[in-house]
Amino acid sequence: MLMSANQYRTHSCGELTEKNLNEMVILSGWVDTIRDHGGVAFVDLRDQDGITQVVIHDDNLLKDVHRETVVCVRGKVVKRDEETINLKIPTGTLEVMVDSLEILGYSNPNLPFEIQNSTETREDVRLRYRFLDLRNPKVHDNILFRSKVVSFLRRKMEDLGFDEINTPILTCSSPEGARDYIIPSRKYEGKFYALPQAPQQFKQLLMVGGFNKYFQIAPCFRDEDARADRSPGEFYQLDFEMAFATQEDVFAVADEVLYDVFTTFSDKKVSPKPFVRIPYEEAMLKYGTDKPDLRNPLVITNLSDFFVDVDFMPFKNRPVRGIVVEDCAKMPKSFFENMLKYATSIGMKGLGYLTMLEGMQFKGPIAKFLTPEKQQELVDRLSLKKDDTLFFISDAKTVVDRLAGLIRTELAERKGIIDKDRFEFCYITDFPMYEKNEEGNIDFTHNPFSMPQGGLEALETMNPLDIKAYQYDIVCNGVELSSGAVRNHRPDIMVKAFEIAGYSKDEVEKRFGALYNAFQYGAPPHAGMAPGVDRMIMLLKDEESIREVIAFPMNASAQDLLLGAPGNVTEQQLREVHIKLR
Missing domain, CATH: 2.40.50.140 (Nucleic acid-binding proteins)
Known part of the structure; x- marks a missing residue:
């Protein structure tokens, strides 16, 4: 029976x-x-x-x-x-x-797509019938995989002595670098809540509140445009903060957690810990980006000083960058033609290059502008060998590094020299504290709550554009997983830092009153970071779009095609929150 x-x-x-x-x-x-x-x-x-x-x-x-x-x-x-x-x-x-x-x-016999082939269907149809798309074994596995990774992260953080504490979702607007989602208040006419772009202020207040190690799988809300590695609307991060901690203490935790999660959930080779640290200025020069893909072996070299005494007008009084590609002379002519097309497509006027021939002879239009001594200097400086090709990038100082970085990536992709079976991590450190915005005013480069290197003395005596922050990113395979910082925990430094960015003391007290007030009552040094959970899982599953690892993602236009958000509300709902549409 x-x-x-x-x-x-x-x-x-x-x-x-x-x-x-x-x-x-x-x-x-x-x-x-x-x-x-x-x-x-x-x-x-x-x-x-x-x-x-x-x-x-x-x-x-x-x-x-x-x-x-x-x-x-x-x-x-x-x-x-x-x-x-x-x-x-x-x-x-x-x-x-x-x-x-x-x-x-019962099921409607007229299915909008074959379940087994749903990933080949137009994305708008997939998202409108996401409940069917989720039955596809590959899609289903991605979501279950996500659950396992999040569970692993929680256990790992608890093993490292962190306590999970949830922070509010309804909060106030804060300058985190993106647009807020704002929510009108019913009880307080004309006032608004905001969804948190990150739990930044709350986790700092927890440190002031005497907690030692905090973490949560935190939902964050930013009104940003979508990218392949960025979901519009909301995303999740492994948010953590530590009291009485330095940058090195944060790196030790990140090394441990990220190395373990990537070695546990992937068969790919993972860069050994501790992960390499690269100062921001070095990253921009050598890789043309603060998100370098270290699987790419190509490195950018600054050749500006080399061309100071070379009579070649396109490089006169302009920064020049060079990239050596081994055995590139063996590539077909179409390789060079397509690289030129790519260069012009990203705004370059051309793409010069020299190729090393037999007998240490150069071939290329720039060769005739180099004396034999300068040619030998170039060979010695870059260790050039037969069949190597040296590509040149020269443009305005504001764009030359970015363009060189794009050329570096394109060269490696077209030559097939990026090792897709590795996860290469690195920290980008020593970010500039300030930058000039589009209006020409001094503004914070990233997180306004970071501690400046040199403290108050640096803020009072240095050119703001020369001040570096205890601020860092962690990057994997060219994808930024997280930013973080040693936090500014002193009210006098906080006031001065914001003053340089154009905020008065009254504005600081008004806009960041909770933090400013809390810092008057004994705030410990503290630091943290927040690796993105969605991006981690996207990398682990080798997906090109972050939407493939989210159960109910919005589309690239920030629309929920399944439930119909954003949508209309009734006149009564608008009246209750004191809003009239114009």
Whole structure:
């Protein structure tokens, strides 16, 4: 007699083994496929755990059953005939001879797409029918994988002595570098809440409150445009902060957590810890970006001083960068033509290059402008060898590094020298505290709550554009996973730092009153960072779009096509929050 604690299933569809032969079982799931052979039908029944083939001899049982119908079947486990064994699935040697079938959920026979091929469907259709898209095994696995990674991160942080503390979602507007999502107040006419761009102020207040090590899987909300590695609207980060901590203490935690999560959930080689540290200025010069992909072996060299005494007008009084590509002379002519097309597409006027030939001779239009002594200097300086090609990038100081970085990446991609089987981590450190904004005024480069290197003395005596902050990013394979900083915990430094950026003391007290007030009552030195969970999982799953690892993502235009957000609200709802549409 069959005994079951659950009326819908005794086993999952991926659970049966030959130990279950001749047992009576109950299975429930979605009808994946129906193969009707006239008098006998073979149905693949699918649930989260796998697929089991069930055999139905009574056509009446299949009345109103279509693909994606949810059914519950009862029957006996038997061995498949030799010619029908399917070794591609764990249950492929078994099948269930069905005695009864109950429809639990009817399905429209007109599916908007084939479940198995949903990832090849237009994204707007996928997102509108996301509940169907999530049944695709690959998509489904991504979301389950995410759950496992988040669970691992929680255990890891707890093992390192961190306490999980949740911070508010409804808060006030704060200058975090992006637009806020604002929410009108019903009780306080004309006033607004904001969704947190990050739990920045709250986690600092926790440190002032005497907590030692805080973390949470924090939701963050920013009204930003989408990118492949950025979801519009909301995202999640492993937010953590430590009291009585330095930059090195933060790096030690990040090394441990990120190395362990990437080695646990991927077979790719992971860069050894401690991860390499690269100052911001060095990163911009050598890689042309503060998000360098270290899998790319190409390095940019500053050649501005070399061309000071070279009579070549395009490089006169302009910064010049060079990139050496080994064995590039062996590439077809189309390689160089396509690189030139790419260079002009990103705003360059051209892409000069020299190739080293047999006998240490140069080939290229710039060669005639170099004396034999200058040619030899270039060979010695860059260790040039036969068949090496040296590409030149020269432009205005404000754009030359960015352009060189783009050329570096394109050269490596076209030559196929980026190792896709590695995760290469690095910290970018020593960010400038300030920059000039589009209006020409001094503004914070990144986080306004960072501690300046040199403290108050640096703020009072140095050119603001020369001041560096205890601020850092962690980058993996060219993707920024996190920014972080040693925080400014002294009110006198806080006032001076904001004063340089154009804020008066009154404005600081008004806009950041909680922090400013808290710092009057004994704030410990503290530091932290917040690696992005979505980006980690995107890298681990080797997905090109972050939306592939989020259960219910918005589209690139920040629309929820499934539920219809943003949407209209009633006049009554608007009245309650004192809003009138114009």
